[in-house]
Each structure stands twice: as C-alpha cells, then as structure tokens.
Amino acid sequence: MPEFQKWDGAVLVPTELIETDPMNPNVMDEDTFSKLVDMIQEHGFDEPLQVAQHPTKAGSFVTIGGEHRLKAARVLSMPTVPCCVKENLSDEDKRQMALVQRNIVRGDLDRTKFSKLVAKLSDNGYDKEVIRTKMGFVDAGTFEKLIKEEKAREEKVLEDDKDKAVHVVDNLQFVVNEILAQGGDTIPKGYLMFAYKNRIHMLVQCDGVLYKQMQLMGKALARNNTQINDFLVEAISKAATEKGWEQREFEADLTGNYEPAAPGEVPAG
Numbered sequence: 001m002p003e004f005q006k007w008d009g010a011v012l013v014p015t016e017l018i019e020t021d022p023m024n025p026n027v028m029d030e031d032t033f034s035k036l037v038d039m040i041q042e043h044g045f046d047e048p049l050q051v052a053q054h055p056t057k058a059g060s061f062v063t064i065g066g067e068h069r070l071k072a073a074r075v076l077s078m079p080t081v082p083c084c085v086k087e088n089l090s091d092e093d094k095r096q097m098a099l100v101q102r103n104i105v106r107g108d109l110d111r112t113k114f115s116k117l118v119a120k121l122s123d124n125g126y127d128k129e130v131i132r133t134k135m136g137f138v139d140a141g142t143f144e145k146l147i148k149e150e151k152a153r154e155e156k157v158l159e160d161d162k163d164k165a166v167h168v169v170d171n172l173q174f175v176v177n178e179i180l181a182q183g184g185d186t187i188p189k190g191y192l193m194f195a196y197k198n199r200i201h202m203l204v205q206c207d208g209v210l211y212k213q214m215q216l217m218g219k220a221l222a223r224n225n226t227q228i229n230d231f232l233v234e235a236i237s238k239a240a241t242e243k244g245w246e247q248r249e250f251e252a253d254l255t256g257n258y259e260p261a262a263p264g265e266v267p268a269g
Helices: 030-043 067-075 092-103 111-123 128-134 140-189 208-223 228-243 248-255
Strands: 011-014 049-053 061-065 080-085 191-196 199-204
Touching: 030 067, 061 067, 067 080, 111 128, 111 140, 140 191, 208 228
Parallel strands: 049 080
Antiparallel strands: 011 080, 049 061, 191 199
16 A cells, blocks of 8 residues: 555544534434444544634633534543544634534534524624535525425424414313312402312411411321321311311311212202
8 A cells, every 4th residue: 555644633632621603503313323322433433523623711612513423422422532622713703604604515504503593693794695504515505495394394383383372271270260169259358169170179368377387287198198188188077176167067078978069069058
C-alpha cells in the first residue's frame, strides 16, 4: 500500500466537554442507534465529530455533526472522541444552519425542530433563501414543502386540542349541573351529597378548625387501618345520642341497612 499524507485535523476531546444542540433536527430510532453503538464498539470511529466552541462555556464544545456518535460513545463509556473543531462557527445562527446542512442526509429530520429553527433564524433577520442555501437544500421546493407541511400539522394539532378542550368543558358542565340538581339545596348547610357511578359521595366545606381535625382524623385512620365510613358511622351515632336527636332519623343509614341510591338519586334526609 502506498504511503499517503496523514491528516491531523482531528483532536481527542473528553466526552464530558461536549454538549449536544437541542435544536438539532436529526433523529435516529432505537434500532438504528443500537446498530451504531455495535459498529463503534467493533470498529471504532471512521470519522470525527464536528464541533464548535461553546458560546458561553470556555473550553467546552457543541456538536455540529455526530450527536448520535457522541451518545453512542457515552453508552460505551469512552472517555474521549475524535473531533474536528470548526473555529468559524461560534455564532449560534451559523452553527445551527451548519448543523442542518451536515445532518440533512443522516437519520430522519425532526420536522418540528426544523420548523422552529427556520422560524428562529427568520426572526433573527435571515432571508429564507439564505437559510435554505446555508442549510444545504438544493431544491427550494423541498425546503418550502417541509415548512408548509409542518405548519399544517401544527394547525391541525391546535384545532384538535381546541375541540378536546371544548368537549372536556361540556362534560364538566354536565357533571356539575347533575351534582347541583341532586343536592344543591344542602350547600348553604356546608355540604353537598350526590351519587356518581353507583356510589354516594359527600363534599364538606371545612373551616380552619374542622380542616385541622380532618387532617388529624386522616392520620389516625391510616395509623389504625380504619375505614372512614366505619369511623363516621360510630362518631355520628354518638353525637346524635348526645344531642338527643331522634335515632330513627339516622338508624337506617348508620346501620348500613339501606339500598344504594340509583344514579341521579340522592337518599332522603
């Protein structure tokens, strides 16, 4: 084999000094990534990562090309990776355009990230034609199609979310109206009783003292492994006796000898 001139453009950089760019639109599925890990483990690196100086952290770097290879190296606990440092790409906008350009033929394009990046660069004053060229899109039609398709997808998601929100509000309003129809007349007395899914429920408005007592009761019930129904039956029965209330007003409910109310129906009293 003839001798060739060695290329010294790459340096070994500790993996902990390299960060990935969250705006990288290049994605890779788990199966492909797993194969990449196996390939690097068996053969090592065939080409260096492309990185630029970190804009705010001296001595650190940001990936332009090779994010997945960096992640694979970390999976393999490799302390360093070969990198080609691009000194002229410290500007964030230029670096991110180069990021798309170098990754556009690798993996799958995350269209949401791509669309957000194009919008960001446009807001920063870049003409779309400049963005397209810098990102490496030869065909203007493909570039515009990606942007339009993602915009249409985002609009559909917003419309679907709006429809879901309206449906949730309608359902909630229906439930609230049903509850108020069942036991709204008890609200002035500080409680609301209603039937839902074949069970009887009761909401109680608590003042400061009652709230503290309910907290203590909850802790005591948990500590003694006691059901709140059993505790309240005993407590209410005792209170009714002390107050001299007619026991027959409470007897059926307190002994549990009653038929559950049908949905939409609240027990009398």
